[in-house]
Amino acid sequence: MLLRSSEDDPTVINLVISTTDMARKDLATLKNITDKDGITYKVEHEIHDTMKELKLKKKWSGLGGADCIICEAKSIDWMNAEKIKLGFPITRTANSSIELYEILIFEGEGTIIKKPKDYDHRKGLTNQPLTSSDQHSITILHSYVNVLGWFLKVIYRCHASYECWIEKKTIEGEPIRRAKSVVRDMLKETTGLTLDQVAGANSRGGTTNDGNQDRRFFKSESHDFVVACVAEKYKGTINCLHKNLSVILRVLSSTKEVNCEKLRDITTETSLLIAEKLPWVSLNHTIHVVLHHSVELIQINNNWSIGSLSEEALESNNKFVRRYLEQFSRKMNPTDQLKDAMSRLIERSNPEILFHQRKFKNSPIL
Structure with a gap:
């Protein structure tokens, strides 16, 4: 959903990641919901952060050199019959990547030192992990x-x-x-x-x-x-x-x-x-x-x-994102442009607006 020219813009990336991580943490602590009549309901929920493509997952997780961002197995192991029988359990988490990053930064005195054949130690980590969300999903x-x-x-x-x-x-x-x-x-x-x-x-x-x-x-x-x-x-x-x-x-x-x-x-x-x-x-x-x-x-x-x-519903929204980015957003900087596009998408998903939109769409006058 980001502009291609803004994919590497740290301002845009930090805006998106900080906002989503904060919202995820707030929702995770939400235990009770009170409706407009003052009735309180106890809720239990799980948050699945799934609809991201591999390129974005690698960038956000810092695992640009990893063969797999879900497990620590090497690609050569995927064709090994004995290891296939043992399976490839999910071993990577956002917290483990953050801990590994801190170890590598300490060893490299402020930078990640990359050497040939160091996969067993560095595990494909190339940059600082940007999010606390696990990248455990299939699109x-x-x-x-x-x-x-x-x-x-x-x-x-x-x-x-x-x-x-x-x-x-x-x-x-x-x-x-x-x-x-x-x-x-x-x-x-x-x-x-x-x-x-x-x-x-x-x-x-x-x-x-x-x-x-x-x-x-x-x-x-x-x-x-x-x-x-x-x-x-x-x-x-x-x-x-x-x-x-x-x-x-x-x-x-x-x-x-x-x-x-x-x-x-x-x-x-x-x-x-x-x-x-x-x-x-x-x-x-x-x-x-x-x-x-x-x-x-x-x-x-x-x-x-x-x-x-599935990300199909999100993919079908791309035409609206493209239209809002090109025609209905400020062009001073990528952050304002993205904010305007997201505001339009939020308005478009408002149930009351959708109700009137369908009402006029089905009107015989139109």
Whole structure:
């Protein structure tokens, strides 16, 4: 929601973080609510600070060099079958990062000293943590988008029998570039999906991999067409991988109670399948969190899935944020601009204003 030119502005960042942290602490101490008739109610509540993208989470947590901002495992461990069986429990908290920062600052006499191969000691901490909020969350929509992007990379390589994750820009990478074109055309013809392409001229950048297409890709109707895109020796692996990822993503995006033991079985099975059958691939942060942390995050949520915490509603608000920033805010400095945009959003969410807005919108005169 911040202006791109203001993402690194310390004034804007401090304004947002200090305001949200203060509001979170105030709400956490709130035990009683009195209504307009003077009746007092005792309340119990939990605050979930979830709707942030990975780039923002890394900046706010100070873990710019961490492979995972939820656990302390290295990315190489994510493909280790023995460690997959043991699991990757959530070990990072905001307080532990703050404590580690104070230790590193003391050792470095006011600065964080970065050395090669010091991950076990520094744990990927590169800057001072800016918030007291734990970064324990999965963004549902971005999980679909990023898992699809990763899965398409796997399909391209399985189509060309190219067992190397790095796409070389030399002649050696030509099979991957040809496979991309062939696979995208096959999926377009059989499923109608236009995937992994630059968005049209009327868009605001990005690719054609959006939430609707991602969900269609992982539906059972697309399964056979996806498997048909790869070489024969990979069909069994892709068949199982597509089914499992489809189930896992749908469970995460639901709002129902989950059998965590069964979900753990399928996530572990999928992780081992990748490690044993596709040892040349590399897992990104999103698929690591989906496979290795989703069960624990659901357990933290009292065994209820986390679809209700999806960022889709927030994403749909982007057009209003963009309009308010561009047309209805002061431009003297980023802080005033952000304050004006937030004021407009607060007014827009006022129930009384919404009531009159719907009333006039449905009026036959309009």
